Amino acid sequence: MDVADAEERIRPIIGDIRTEGASAVLRWSEKLDGIRPPFLRVPTEVLAEQADGLDPAVRAALLESIARARRVHADQRRTDTTTVVVPGGTVTERWIPVERVGLYVPGGRAVYPSSVIMNVVPAQEAGVGSLAVVSPPQRDYGGWPHPTILAACHLLGVEEVYAVGGAQAVAMLAFGVDLPEGGRCEPVDLVTGPGNIYVTAAKRALQGVIGIDSEAGPTEVMVLADGTADPVHVASDLISQAEHDVLAAAVLVTDDPNLADRVDAEVARLLAETKHVERITEALSGTQSAIVLVEDLEQGLAVADAYAAEHLEIQTRDAREWALRVRNAGAVFVGPYAPVSLGDYCAGSNHVLPTAGSARHSSGLSVQTFLRGVHIVEYDEKALRDVAPHVLALSDAEDLPAHGAAIQARLDDGASGEKA
Numbered sequence: 497m498d499v500a501d502a503e504e505r506i507r508p509i510i511g512d513i514r515t516e517g518a519s520a521v522l523r524w525s526e527k528l529d530g531i532r533p534p535f536l537r538v539p540t541e542v543l544a545e546q547a548d549g550l551d552p553a554v555r556a557a558l559l560e561s562i563a564r565a566r567r568v569h570a571d572q573r574r575t576d577t578t579t580v581v582v583p584g585g586t587v588t589e590r591w592i593p594v595e596r597v598g599l600y601v602p603g604g605r606a607v608y609p610s611s612v613i614m615n616v617v618p619a620q621e622a623g624v625g626s627l628a629v630v631s632p633p634q635r636d637y638g639g640w641p642h643p644t645i646l647a648a649c650h651l652l653g654v655e656e657v658y659a660v661g662g663a664q665a666v667a668m669l670a671f672g673v674d675l676p677e678g679g680r681c682e683p684v685d686l687v688t689g690p691g692n693i694y695v696t697a698a699k700r701a702l703q704g705v706i707g708i709d710s711e712a713g714p715t716e717v718m719v720l721a722d723g724t725a726d727p728v729h730v731a732s733d734l735i736s737q738a739e740h741d742v743l744a745a746a747v748l749v750t751d752d753p754n755l756a757d758r759v760d761a762e763v764a765r766l767l768a769e770t771k772h773v774e775r776i777t778e779a780l781s782g783t784q785s786a787i788v789l790v791e792d793l794e795q796g797l798a799v800a801d802a803y804a805a806e807h808l809e810i811q812t813r814d815a816r817e818w819a820l821r822v823r824n825a826g827a828v829f830v831g832p833y834a835p836v837s838l839g840d841y842c843a844g845s846n847h848v849l850p851t852a853g854s855a856r857h858s859s860g861l862s863v864q865t866f867l868r869g870v871h872i873v874e875y876d877e878k879a880l881r882d883v884a885p886h887v888l889a890l891s892d893a894e895d896l897p898a899h900g901a902a903i904q905a906r907l908d909d910g911a912s913g914e915k916a
């Protein structure tokens with residue numbers, strides 16, 4: 497099934513929620529997730545309890561991940577700039593946060609509190625007005641979303657969390673619903689976060705009602721390495737990204753046949769002792785994964801730019817210099833001590849990155865995702881009068897004479913003398 501097929505299947509869900517609201521949300525949840533949560537909105541006490549119940553090491557790690565991500569994303573905040581185009585004529589670019597954001601967090605087997613952090617922190621640092629998290633109700637947890645997700649929300653200061661997943665969650669965020677327990681989930685302006693094919697289909701179907709983030713494909717790592725790279729580092733990084741998904745791509749590009757052989761051998765050795773061996777073996781033996789031999793690093797760089805990896809590691813002599821020459825990549829990890837799994841959790845960088853070659857035209861999630869640049873245009877009479885002949889010439893050229901007339905009306909005003 498592809499997203500277009502899924503879109504057909506979720507249309508009735510969207511229609512029901514648009515017309516019936518929360519009762520349809522709960523009915524579809526019961527049908528698809530097999531459970532009706534105690535309340536749609538998770539009480540804040542439940543969020544706090546789950547944070548209290550966290551393993552202390554996981555709690556400390558989440559807090560460190562949040563703190564580092566905040567440090568980086570706080571620096572991404574843009575300041576407004578005013579350009580004096582001519583005396584009396586200015587354009588100010590104002591960066592205004594999106595008013596209300598919804599974040600989808602998957603449930604089921606793939607429980608990633610790190611994804612909650614990577615979506616929530618940039619939204620918060622952008623200064624969005626409000627933020628709601630949705631995550632599927634879990635039968636194993638009394639109908640609430642996964643405890644680790646709830647705990648991460650609490651640590652991030654997110655208080656508005658709903659026990660709803662799938663297309664019904666996206667529809668609820670898009671239209672807003674009155675809650676059966678009282679209160680209301682207001683409609684959001686933008687929905688971000690990963691989800692299964694039905695979530696993706698719902699986001700596509702509702703685009704226009706809401707803004708959406710780009711669709712994430714299977715994860716990718718490319719390692720550009722020369723003879724100075726440690727084959728154990730390279731092999732373990734290829735394996736670590738292959739661990740995400742049988743469709744994950746792990747590609748080594750090297751100019752050193754000897755390194756290629758040694759990495760191959762290390763992969764085989766490390767596979768024997770890793771947990772998710774079947775998934776990783778399938779990912780590494782798929783056509784999306786490979787070891788690519790190149791003539792030299794120049795050619796390797798060309799391969800990396802053509803591929804535009806979600807994650808690109810540079811494990812070479814003068815790694816930083818090569819890294820700064822990269823044109824196309826979601827994120828670049830430089831040298832032996834910046835592996836991609838550091839970036840997944842605790843580098844401070846964002847791990848929501850463009851896949852499938854879209855790094856050629858797109859960036860990862862950032863504060864910018866949650867801001868809109870708005871031009872504030874200010875001209876005084878003299879500045880308008882000075883440029884008027886040009887506006888009139890262009891409105892004539894485009895055969896839009898009323899445009900010219902709107903300018904002329906102001907010039908005539910001035911000519912007819914002072915107004916009270």
Ligand SMILES: [Zn+2]
Nearest residue numbers: 736737837840
């Ligand atoms: Zn990873």
